[in-house]
Structures are given as C-alpha cells and as structure tokens.
Amino acid sequence: MKGSVANPMASTSNSARPGQSTSRIITSLLAIIPLLASLAALVWGFFFLRDIQLANDSNIPQAITVLMAIVWGVGGVILLFTTANFFIEQLSDNWVRRLQPVLFVGPAVLMLVWALVLPTIRTLFLSFYDEASINFVWFENFKFVFTNDAMLVVFRNNLMWMFFGTIFTSSAGLLIAVLADRSKFESFAKALIFMPMAISFVGAGVIWNFVYSVKPVNEPQIGLLNSVVVFFGGQPQAWTAFFQPWNNFFLILIVIWLQTGYAMVLFSAAIKGVSSEILEAARVDGATELQVFFRIMIPQIMGTIITVSTTVVIFTLKIFDVVIVMTGGQYGTSVIATEFYRQYFTYNNNGVGSAIAIVLLVAVTPVMAYNLRRFAQREVF
Amino acid sequence: MKKAIWQTIALLVVTAMLLTACGSPAPVATEAPIVATEAPAVTEAPVATEAPAATGTLLERAFAGEFSGTVVTATGPFVDADAQKFDATMASFEEATGIDIQYQGSKEFEASIKASLDAGNAADLIDFPQPGLLATFVAQGKIMDVSQYLDMEAVAANYNQSWLDMATMEGPDGPIMAGIWERVNGKSLVWYPKKAWDEAGYAIPTTWDEMTTLMDQMVADGSTPWCIGIESGAATGWVATDWMEELMLRTTTLENYDAWVKGELPFNSPEVKNAAEVMSTIWADQYVYGGRASIVETSFGDAPLPMFDADGPKCWMHKQGNFITSFFPEGSVGGEDYSFFYFPGKDEAYGKPVLVAGDIWSATNDRPEVMAVMEYFTKGEHLKVWMEQGGAIAPHKDADLSWYGNDIERGVAEIIQNATSVRFDGSDLMPGAVGAGTFWSEMTNYVSGATELDAALSNIDASWPK
C-alpha cells in the first residue's frame, strides 16, 4: 500500500503507451511557456517596481504603486507556483517525483539560505576575528564572552527569560484558551487577551511605563503598581531599575502579557480540534473536569503544547525589543540579543558581537534536537 | 491529456494577454534605470576633474552653478523639527547652486550608519554627534580626508584650533581631517525657573561656595534645590557622565582631563574618584528632588518639569545642555519663565571651563558637489536660518551673535566665547565600549546603589579596549 502511494502517478504511468511519448514532449515544451512568461512578467515587474520607487519624480500616485506592489508580490508567488507545477506535471513520472519536492521545498530553502544561512556563516567567521574583522584571533572573543562578568549576567538573564517566560506564557495561554472555550463570551475574551499582540513594542513600552513608573515618596504616583503599593501603605519602588536581578521579572511580565495571546490562539485552535464526542464520552463515564483535562485534553493537544513552548523558548532567547524599549539593557537587564546589538552596532566590535550571536545559536541546540526527534518519529508516505 | 492541452492553451492566452497588457508601459521601465544612473554626478565628475583650473574653490564653483542638477545625500541622528530646520537652513544654498541636498534622519542612528557603511551604501554626508564613533569609521578607512579638498587656511581661520584638533583623527594611512564641525551645544548651564526664583529672592551663584550656600538655603526653605534625571533608555547614564566631566574640569587640570579622555588617566585614579565624590555631595537625598534613588528612574527629559509645577517649583536648578529647552512645558518663554546661569567653577586655579558637545559632518564620497557642501558647512552663514529659528549654536568665528533668534542661545554662545577653556564631552570622545557603554552603565549602577564607587570605576577601566 505504502509503496504505491509514494508515487501517486505510478498507476497512470504504467498504462502509458509509446505513442504518447512524442505528444508528451510537445506538451512539456508548450507547458514551459507559461512558466517562462510568468517569470518574464515577474522580472519586468521587479524592475518596474524598483525603479518607480527609487525615482523621486515619478508621477504615478502612491496608492497605485502600492496596489501594483501588492498585486506583484502576492500574485507573483501564486502565478509562479502554479505555472511551475503545471510544467512539471507534464513531464514523465520520474521527473515529477524528482522535481515536485524541489518545487515545494526549494523556494523556501533558497530564501532561507540567502537570508539566514549565509549571514550565520559570515557571523561564525567574524567571531574568530578581532573587532574590525582584520586579524584572526582564534577563540579570544569566546574567551571574553564566557569570562566577562557583564556577559555572565547576560546569560543569567536569558535563562530567567527562558524559564519564567515560557512557563507563564504557555500556562496562561492554555488556561485562558480552556476557560474561553467553555464561556459564552469566548470571542470577546479572546479579543481582549489578544489585543496586546497588536500593540507595537514601542507602544507596549509606553503602556508599561504607566504601570512601573515611580515618583518621589510624597508625590502622587503615576505608575499603577506604585499607586497600589502606596495605597496599602508601602514605599514606591523603581521596579525595573532596583532589586537586581528580580527587576528582570518585571520585564518578563510584559512579554507574558504580550505573548499569551499567541499561545492562546494556537491552544484554542488545538482544543477545538479535540473531538467533543471523546470528551463527552469521558464525562458520561463519570470523569471529573480535571481528569478530562489532564487525561484526555492534554495528551490530545501535546503536539501544540510542544510547538508553543518551542516557539516561546526561542522567542525569549531572542528577546530584544522589550528590553531595548524598557531599560535599554541597563540596570543588569541586558540579554543576549541586546548585548549583540550593543557590541556589534554601538561598540563597533564585530568580533565579540558575532561570538555572542554564535553562543545563542549553540544554546538552543537541545530544543532543536528535541524537535528533530519528534520529527523523526513521524512517518512519511 | 486533452484537459492538459486545454489548460496549456488557456494559460498561453492568459500570459499573452498579460504580456500585451504590460507591453505599453514597458518603456517607462527601461527608461527609468537610465535616468537613475544618469542622475548622480557620475557623468559630471570627470568634467569637474578635467577643469580643475575653473575658478576658485569648490564652493565658488558650486555657486557658479557648475554642479547644478546633482544630488547630495545626507544622514544623521536628528529628525522631525530639527530636520525641518536643517532643510530650511540649506534651502538658499540649494537654490543658488542647484545642488539637491536630500537629508534623511534616523532614530537608530548607530545601527543604520554602521549597517550602511559596512554594506557600502552610506549617504554622501554623515552627521556624527559623537566624534568617538566617527573615529572608528575613520580607522577603517571609510571616511574622506576633507583637508585634501578644502582650503585649510580658510577653515583654520574660522575655527578655534581645538575644534580642528578634535576633527583630526587617525586613519589607516595616518591622521586625516575627518570632518567639519557644524553645530555646538553648550553643556555647563544651570537652568532655573526665573519667575519664582526672582520672587523668592534667590541670587545667581557665581562661585561654588555661593552655590552650596544657596542649596542649603533652599533646603532650609523647605524645598529641594536640584532636578536630576539620568534615565534615557539604552543611553541611561549619559547625564551622569556629563556631570562627571564637568567636575573633572572643575577639580583637576586640563591635562588630566585630556589624559582621562584618552584613557591614560584611569578611572580609579584619585583625580577621577575625587570628581565622583564631589558629584555625590550634590547628588544626595536632601539636595535632589525625589532623593538620590529617583535620579536613575527619572527620564532626563522629564527631569526639569518639577521646576515648572503648577504648585510652584519643587526643585530649582537643572544642569543640562541648551537643547533641554525643547522639553520645557509648551509656551514657556526664555528670559521670563526660565533662564540659565553658568555652572560655577570650584577652584580658582582651574578657571571657568565650559563643557561642550557638537555635531561633526563627515564625507564618505569625494564628488566635487559633496565637498562643495562640506566647504559650505565651514561658513557660519550656512547656519544663519537655523540660528534664527533657534536650536543651533555655531562654532564658526564668522557667525554673528546678532543672528541668534533668542537671547538664551545668544547667552550660551557668549558663555562659550568667554570660557577660559573649552572641552568636548569626554564620553563622546572615548571608545564606544566605554563612552557609550560602561561609563553610562557603571555610573547608573553607582547612583542606584547597585555598585560601590570603587568597583564601578574599576569596571570601567577593565572595559577599556586594549
């Protein structure tokens, strides 16, 4: 069964007669024309859009340019995939089998190699050179990264981010998804939880300044948290500046607030995928709600739980904007990405900056390996 | 199979239609790149070098219309209102020469400038607020030596030597003149709420002792003398480094200051530590609004606001550069609602030093029209419109005091002129890892109490690039 499914065209190809091969060649030749034509149209559009945007004196209204840009970008991808597939499917089955994966996976892999793989390799090279990327310095940069006190604080902070950020984001997202699923106000509640996702990091920075802001003791507080503290007779505190390292937690709180919407949306979709008959059956058998949740729901959505935790772990490892906006990495809140940015762009130290980025890559290997193991367990046709 | 053939035909028809539909505007597309390559002076540059004997300097030739139709791109950290003022101040030049100056500021200046210089598409002219940052790029050979293109005698005649010295930086093939100073910012200024100040009958302190007496007087009167805030996002702490520099200038010799900036006098030396301790006597709970702890959390821009509180000033003095007036409440008038005095010297022996910062323009390209603009920057008159509108103080000798649009800036310019010594913001001259890194963060840690002074100073020393 499996074998025949692996090449779906097999059954048809067996019945192909020799007389058809010439017509196949002709159709293949004809079929390449749409592909070439769409390629040509896209290339033309590329130059047109490029030049129209770079020319200062173009008299085409911006709205038209924008519309054309959208049509080109969105239509181009669809057109290219369709015509390329059309061409491939005219070829012999062997070629279909060989080329179709290339068509499906190729464009994405090409983009990734260009946008991320090559820069990563370049970064790896730079990490062995000095700050101006002139002299080869072996592992000097890595030695600095692992012995410098400030860098050790950075790693500690990232661990805090990864640990607290992931646990709280995932569990809050799951809790809300489950609650919302059983509430009449589902879409309203989900919209409220999701709302922070729509806010830019800069906006989020302003919002949380109104929560954490501190004013002198005898003045009215404008930060929500301090006004609550003062109301109950406490002293106003500078939450994000003092109490190192626990001030990191107040930054992590912002990301939990921002990202729970993400976790909730994915969990919600997964929960809706769980067959309601199974749940009902369990309830009829007398299982309590908690049992239903832990024995049936959780195993059913395990895949999503892993997906969400993985992406949140990676998100917190790469955390950048929130820290930059809230503290700029000061007060002992610097993390790997902000430290890379600072070393590379502010201090102009290509070597140490690159070394930090490489450490980040290596740090995530366990997460990656776990995901790959799951991938390997999946059967493929 | 039949279906496939029909599909082929249908697709062919569609593509044919697409192609014919696109056919008509196609010439636009082929024309555009030609225009694009023609526009810059690539074609005109040889003309310029062919006829060097034309007449006079690049600037004169520019005014003669020789470079008309060329485009010079510029970038820098200033945006919004400041960018408008820059456009306004260059408008007459653009009109007279036909050179189109396209300025585009960037809020993440450091990142965008490094990225574009590394990638090789930087703007022709770059405005650096930190000479230390410029020096790194000069060392990488990415900046033009302007002394090759400009009449240096004329330039030298229009600037104090110290400005020229600060613009001379070490390139890969020896020292070069890396740029032209355009605007300066006086820092040794103390702002006060004039109305309430006069009503309270406080006198302007002219010496350090008078100032400390006044501070105690204010405390006795039930208010706090100073408004201080050093929070500034990723740059938190720069206000503290300004104070450190002021106090270095007031407690030790200029030689020591220069050695300190160059990294020859370490931070944990007695001189630097003494300056930090003097600073701490002012940055004390009883003298700072909100107490020392609030310094770290108060944004530098919001720090002066308590001076203008509706209930009367909650603090009375705020030391900051002249740019700070744009943070004062809307509608407050210089000379009426607020004014400033010179942050007094501490020791007769060290005179009346003034701390300044400034913007230096550098060129990444030696096309004649680019250098013509650079030459224009060496003339005070190019800033005239900006000076009238406020927000710019000229380092040029030929800039007239009467050009300033308001008395406040004229006064600042006078203070700079009357100074016994002028020194540039040290942190802007230090290597980025210190001047825009540990000096900021360690001062912040010291003020917040997270680190002891000795440890903080030693940490800064440890981070100085070898």
Add this chain to the structure above:
Amino acid sequence: MKTNKMINSFIINGVLAVICLCWTVPTIGLLISSFRDRIDINRTGWWTIFPHKDWVSVEKIKPGPEVDRNQPMTFEGITATFEELSKGIETNNLRIKWIGNRRVGYLDVQKYSWTAATNFSFENYKQVLAGADYTATLADGTTVTERGDNMSRAFLNSLAVAIPATVIPISLAAFAAYGFAWMKFPARKMLFALVVALLVVPLQIALVPILRDYVKLDLNGTFLAVWLAHTGFGLPLATYLLFNYMSELPRDILEAAFVDGASHFTIFTRLILPLSVPALASFAIFQFLWVWNDYLVALIFIGASPTNQLLTQRLAEIVGSRGQDWHLLTAGAFITMLLPLAVFFGLQRFFVRGLLAGSVKG
C-alpha cells in the same frame, strides 16, 4: 445537576473576567493617557479621571511679605510653624497645607471631597494624524508655521509592505511544510533540521549581509527589499508551525486521495490548504503583526527614502530627535494598532469550533 452547571459556568466566567480585566487595564491606562497632555500625564495617574475622594483645594491664601515665615504663623485660626504647615494640619472637615517653598509658597485650604480630572483633548491624536506644527521665525521676524507630513502616505506604505510580506512567506512555507510532511526526497531530514535551527538566528546578524546584496541589486529603499527580508526572517517559524500542523492531519484522508490518483499539487491545493486554514490564519496574524510593528528592518532597508517611509518610522520621528514628544506615542500606539485589531477580528472566525472537529488526532 443544573445548578452545578450554573455554578461552574459562573466560576469560569468569573475567572475569565478577572484575567481579562488584568490584561486590559494597562491598555486602558494608555487609552486614557492619550487624551491627556504631557504635563497632566506626568503629574497625576490616569485613574484620577475617575471620580474619587481626595483633598480638593477650596481656597488659596497667599501670605504677604510681612509674614515672618520662620516663626509660628496664624491662618484660619490655626497657629503653626512652617514645618507643621508643610505636612498639613487637619481640622474638622478641612486641611490646611503649605504648598511649595517657604519663600514663594502659599497656603491651600482643602476639603476632602469627590473629584475627577477632566482635562481631555484630541491634541495628541491631531498631532500624530495631521503632522506636528513647526513654528519657524524668518529673517524678517515673521513666524511661519509649517505642518509636517501626515500619516496617510505612511499608512499606505505600511500596508504595501505588510500584505505581501505576510502572504509571500506563508505561501512559500505552506509548500515547504507540505513537502517536509508528506513528500519523500533526499536530504529531507537535514533540510528540516536547518529550518528548525534557523528559528533561533537573530535577524540582527543578517542585516548587514542582506543590505550588501541589496546595494549590488540597487534594491535598497524599495518595498521589494523589505518583503524579501521579512520573507527570509519569517520563513523558519512559518514552516515550523505549518509543518507541525500539516503533519498531524489524518493520513487516511491523504491516502484516499492518492489512491484516487490525485497529484501532490492537487492534494495540497484542494485538500491540505483548506484543512490548514486555522493554522494559516494564526500564522498570518502573527506575521502581519510582526511586519506591521517592525521598525528595525524597515529602518535598515527603507531608511533613506522619505516617500516610502512606513508608519513605525513616521512614529519614531514624531517623537523628535531627543524623544521630547514621547507623549504623542500614546496616541500613535492606538492609531497603529487599529488595523492589526481589524485583521484579528476579520480572521477570528477561522478559529471556530467544528472546522476540524473529530478529524484531527494528536
């Protein structure tokens, strides 16, 4: 049984309401602040706009210069020193308090009563939407007020960047995810490992190399440049999420389709894509939000071209060179989040129950 259910639903809705409130309060604070001016924002908390009980000034007494402030003073029948007055003295329903400095302060007679801050305006929104006013003084002494760029062009540009930068990576990723999940080809595992590994690459390291390529192609400053960059940066997550979803689709559906002789392309477009709508919609939202709110990528690749500036760049400039107008961000944040919220509500119906009910196994 029925009462039990009601209690249950009450608890569920109650807990949900509390969580939602916690989640929303910070945003409400921003919304309220966006209608207040900078000085008010800095002086009192945003919640003071709600009626609350506080000491409200009923009378201000300005002591004349003849009053000796170093000795006990008598006001309203109360005799006290400056220090005592600064702390405030309560009598009956009134409090008398010295406000400010000994020399220039005044006495405030206050009553404990209901009050609310009511100073609202649309000024922040006006400045953000219509562009700030720049007042300049000309050489002849006249002042001219110039209006900065408005937001409509930046809004259009952001749209032109965000839509393709969402659709392109999703299309590429959907094809790739299907390929990884349901096709057999050499180096499959290795390539997928690559995708997962790239999840963690911080995009900051890619900025300079990509910019270099763009300089060679003369692509800098165009929307195209930003789409391609965002496509590259968004692909790993898109492929990873869509793969996880597609690989969990029931294999019997696909087997049946193959037996019927359908090709991979047909199965993908006719079967898998419709089934993957929830995952596609979820990722579409995230990618759209990410692109819409991105500043760094736009700054590096569009940077120098004023006509193609995006909303986030415009916002960053409104704040001013030194951030002196940060209060405008309160309004700006709301304006920029309108469209993403609309997108969310537009796509929310794709998450409804039953779309996949019973058809997906864990």
